[in-house]
Amino acid sequence: MAFAATRLTAFSHGAGCACKLGPDELAEIVGPLADHPAYSSPNLVVGIGTADDAGVWQLDSNQRLVQTIDFFTPIVDDPFDWGRIAAANALSDIYAMGGSPITALQIVAWPRNGLAFSILAEVLRGGAEVMKFSGTTIIGGHSIDDPEPKYGFAVTGMVGTPITNAGARPGDRLVLTKPLGTGIITTALKRGACPPDLAASAVRVMVELNASAVQPMVDVGVNAATDVTGFGLLGHLREMLIASGVAAVIDAAVVPTIGDLSRLIEAGHYSGGSQRNLSSVRPFLRGPTPNEATLKILADAQTSGGLLISVDADRASALVAALNHGRSSEAVVIGEITAGAPSVAFS
Numbered sequence: 001m002a003f004a005a006t007r008l009t010a011f012s013h014g015a016g017c018a019c020k021l022g023p024d025e026l027a028e029i030v031g032p033l034a035d036h037p038a039y040s041s042p043n044l045v046v047g048i049g050t051a052d053d054a055g056v057w058q059l060d061s062n063q064r065l066v067q068t069i070d071f072f073t074p075i076v077d078d079p080f081d082w083g084r085i086a087a088a089n090a091l092s093d094i095y096a097m098g099g100s101p102i103t104a105l106q107i108v109a110w111p112r113n114g115l116a117f118s119i120l121a122e123v124l125r126g127g128a129e130v131m132k133f134s135g136t137t138i139i140g141g142h143s144i145d146d147p148e149p150k151y152g153f154a155v156t157g158m159v160g161t162p163i164t165n166a167g168a169r170p171g172d173r174l175v176l177t178k179p180l181g182t183g184i185i186t187t188a189l190k191r192g193a194c195p196p197d198l199a200a201s202a203v204r205v206m207v208e209l210n211a212s213a214v215q216p217m218v219d220v221g222v223n224a225a226t227d228v229t230g231f232g233l234l235g236h237l238r239e240m241l242i243a244s245g246v247a248a249v250i251d252a253a254v255v256p257t258i259g260d261l262s263r264l265i266e267a268g269h270y271s272g273g274s275q276r277n278l279s280s281v282r283p284f285l286r287g288p289t290p291n292e293a294t295l296k297i298l299a300d301a302q303t304s305g306g307l308l309i310s311v312d313a314d315r316a317s318a319l320v321a322a323l324n325h326g327r328s329s330e331a332v333v334i335g336e337i338t339a340g341a342p343s344v345a346f347s
């Protein structure tokens with residue numbers, strides 16, 4: 001309550017992962033560098049080539065490092081919650097590859113003259129809380145004076161055999177582990193137009209760690225995984241389809257959302273980043289598509305979203321049961337992988 005007067009999201013030009021550069025922009029900028037010698041090494045297991053969640057580095061014959069970085073502008077007004085969400089989101093790329101985090105470096109941008117340092121202390125306390133819970137040690141960081149606050153982490157973990165986004169096979173079932181809608185909800189929140197119960201549900205979803213999915217994925221055995229963040233479900237699915245050389249069919253009606261988002265969508269609470277996601281994936285959609293409001297949800301930029309997992313059909317129910325053991329969000333089979341050029345159809 002002490003910070004109720006400060007609306008952190010008012011300092012942010014975009015909401016959470018929606019402030020990412022778009023998939024098309026990144027392809028244009030980073031794509032040409034893929035052949036640059038600085039981007040390759042005999043020890044590099046997973047690099048930028050397949051747009052995977054995290055990089056993987058072979059340390060010796062049986063140990064691999066997995067490394068990732070994520071930071072963004074205030075996504076909620078409560079500084080402690082923002083810190084928790086930023087930490088959960090930064091850890092997610094490690095979990096998406098089946099890894100365990102070890103250490104983290106903190107990234108801070110703060111308006112020295114615009115916002116009290118006591119608020120920043122709350123942000124850091126939130127980040128520390130989640131890092132402690134995940135078993136990750138914060139070993140340092142870097143901070144700069146910046147008119148727009150930003151917060152996040154570079155995280156290092158260890159992984160056995162990494163689960164990449166490149167192993168999806170025709171016949172696989174696609175499992176999504178968290179409901180969608182954090183982009184729409186936080187965009188409305190930033191405009192002061194979000195019902196408090198929806199905002200609270202979104203915070204619960206964003207703070208939940210994808211750590212609980214790692215053991216089920218390793219135990220059951222899955223073919224591919226990625227986390228659903230700034231490019232939205234369809235954008236991250238497209239990355240998986242391209243990396244794996246397959247297509248997908250999605251049943252949009254079973255894709256879970258955080259409450260009823262129709263009013264917020266009707267009122268125009270949709271971020272520029274999500275709009276860019278939707279434009280970018282449209283050429284990949286085949287056949288009849290769901291209505292525009294549903295497509296908006298499927299392309300909505302998520303922050304600290306769930307995992308999208310591709311698993312053999314005969315292992316899908318075992319995976320879903322293991323994923324849903326003792327957690328609040330529900331994992332759901334939302335479609336399947338088919339043969340063919342990368343594209344998404346709807347059943």
Ligand code: CO
Pocket residue numbers: 052053092093096226227228229
């Ligand atoms: Co990711």
Ligand code: CO
Pocket residue numbers: 053068069070093229
């Ligand atoms: Co990331």
Ligand code: CO
Pocket residue numbers: 141142
């Ligand atoms: Co430094």
